[in-house]
Amino acid sequence: MTLEAAYEELVARLKRVHSLGSIGELLGWDEQVNLPPESADQRAEQLAALAEVIHAAASDRRVGELLAVLEKAKAATSQDERAVVRQARKDFDRATKLPPEFVREKAEQGSRGYHAWAKAKKEADFASYVPVLEKNLELAKREAAYLGWEDRAYDCMIDKHDPGMTTAIIARLFTELKAGLVPLVRQIAASKVVPRKGLLRGFPVDDQRTFLREVTERLGFNYGRGRIDVSLHPFCSGTGADVRMTTRFNKDEPLDSLFSSIHETGHGLYEQGLPREHRGTALGLNAGMGAHESQSRLWENQVSRSRGFWRYFEPKFRQLFSKQTAGVTSDELHLAINAVEPTLIRVDADEVTYNLHIILRFELEQRLFSGDLAVRDLPAAWNEASRDLLGLEPKNDREGVLQDVHWSDGAFGYFPSYCLGNMMAAQLWYRVMEEQPGLQEDFARGDFSWLLRWLTENVHAHGRRFELPELVRRATRQELSPQPLLAYLNDRYGGLYLT
Numbered sequence: 001m002t003l004e005a006a007y008e009e010l011v012a013r014l015k016r017v018h019s020l021g022s023i024g025e026l027l028g029w030d031e032q033v034n035l036p037p038e039s040a041d042q043r044a045e046q047l048a049a050l051a052e053v054i055h056a057a058a059s060d061r062r063v064g065e066l067l068a069v070l071e072k073a074k075a076a077t078s079q080d081e082r083a084v085v086r087q088a089r090k091d092f093d094r095a096t097k098l099p100p101e102f103v104r105e106k107a108e109q110g111s112r113g114y115h116a117w118a119k120a121k122k123e124a125d126f127a128s129y130v131p132v133l134e135k136n137l138e139l140a141k142r143e144a145a146y147l148g149w150e151d152r153a154y155d156c157m158i159d160k161h162d163p164g165m166t167t168a169i170i171a172r173l174f175t176e177l178k179a180g181l182v183p184l185v186r187q188i189a190a191s192k193v194v195p196r197k198g199l200l201r202g203f204p205v206d207d208q209r210t211f212l213r214e215v216t217e218r219l220g221f222n223y224g225r226g227r228i229d230v231s232l233h234p235f236c237s238g239t240g241a242d243v244r245m246t247t248r249f250n251k252d253e254p255l256d257s258l259f260s261s262i263h264e265t266g267h268g269l270y271e272q273g274l275p276r277e278h279r280g281t282a283l284g285l286n287a288g289m290g291a292h293e294s295q296s297r298l299w300e301n302q303v304s305r306s307r308g309f310w311r312y313f314e315p316k317f318r319q320l321f322s323k324q325t326a327g328v329t330s331d332e333l334h335l336a337i338n339a340v341e342p343t344l345i346r347v348d349a350d351e352v353t354y355n356l357h358i359i360l361r362f363e364l365e366q367r368l369f370s371g372d373l374a375v376r377d378l379p380a381a382w383n384e385a386s387r388d389l390l391g392l393e394p395k396n397d398r399e400g401v402l403q404d405v406h407w408s409d410g411a412f413g414y415f416p417s418y419c420l421g422n423m424m425a426a427q428l429w430y431r432v433m434e435e436q437p438g439l440q441e442d443f444a445r446g447d448f449s450w451l452l453r454w455l456t457e458n459v460h461a462h463g464r465r466f467e468l469p470e471l472v473r474r475a476t477r478q479e480l481s482p483q484p485l486l487a488y489l490n491d492r493y494g495g496l497y498l499t
């Protein structure tokens, strides 16, 4: 077989696996958006049947043979081909190195874990959750060992979400970030400037829908290749020509609906911007969760909380909601858009304190995996870290260690991505401001096309060719660093709260 033939066949097989996976995503989207209340069991059977088909295609021996041919002739292949083969090898190993009994055990434990967590959270009863978490930790370590990461289990978890990142790299970045961030949060918390509570109330859902459609379309989301619906928790799934976003509405929290929608739009723009002809291979795949989050955060925070953005959208907002905004000044609105207030709950956190919630989780995960911290001692460690970092102490474990769903199905190493995304977003932001100093003027005219084009060329177009540090280096000509994020937060929020 020629090399070209082997590569072509590999790509065809990867595309098929990807198409099957995208059917699964569509079923998952439908489950959260449309599923009738009594259809859950039938959907679970459909998903299980599909998972078997996907696993069979992904672990087909033929894929292993093709990879062996291409890896042996590595020197004769192009850089792009090597990127495709590298990713395909990773996926093939994942599909073949985990024993079926292990995969089944982990899936069952995931579903049991979710219910145990939901109950423990409701009753603020951490003790009942201890055995579940211990089991999840053990499964994660076993998984790492099967995949060849024996003594680096936490690195294995991190690499699943952000290829190329390690505990050591993240620890260094987060330590630097923490040193700059804790004092800033303390200063803002002590500031006399306080956003007015309950400023925006009674926003009809239909009008909110109209406004957010206008905003997301203006930012560049292509509704010919995607849509937005309503679900309990906003998310974005799908890719290429079919991107499905969701949002939620609350008539007394119009900014929450708007900014979650913009956040998902950032994810959606990334998926729509990936090279369509390469869908299913590393060349058409997103670069990982941190990179994904950099896109959602950039549009949500740097762009849509800026003065320029609101110079264009504020008159439209006021026109659509004239009654609700009658007594609200522009400065009050801007402060509400950029409200900062330390909270115990990560998902309610503002842009400034959010990163401290992530650092807290990263440090605890690291200690859990190293064996330095026992699961039963987690609540005390959590509360202590919360006091140190946020200056707040949970009254019970519901507002502390039990608040997040992630660990209940073994999703360790997931949290750092959020913060890596924030760092990358700030770095991209400074880079684009340098290249296009008139960006805020563009925004004020409702023109976001330069930014989207730049992101498409410098981030989206690369697919998964590069790991996060290299992607950042290429796009910004700088090493991944927390300093731009600190500079951005000090600049924007210092200006609002510390003058």
Ligand code: ZN
Pocket: 263, 267, 293, 296
């Ligand atoms: Zn996100």
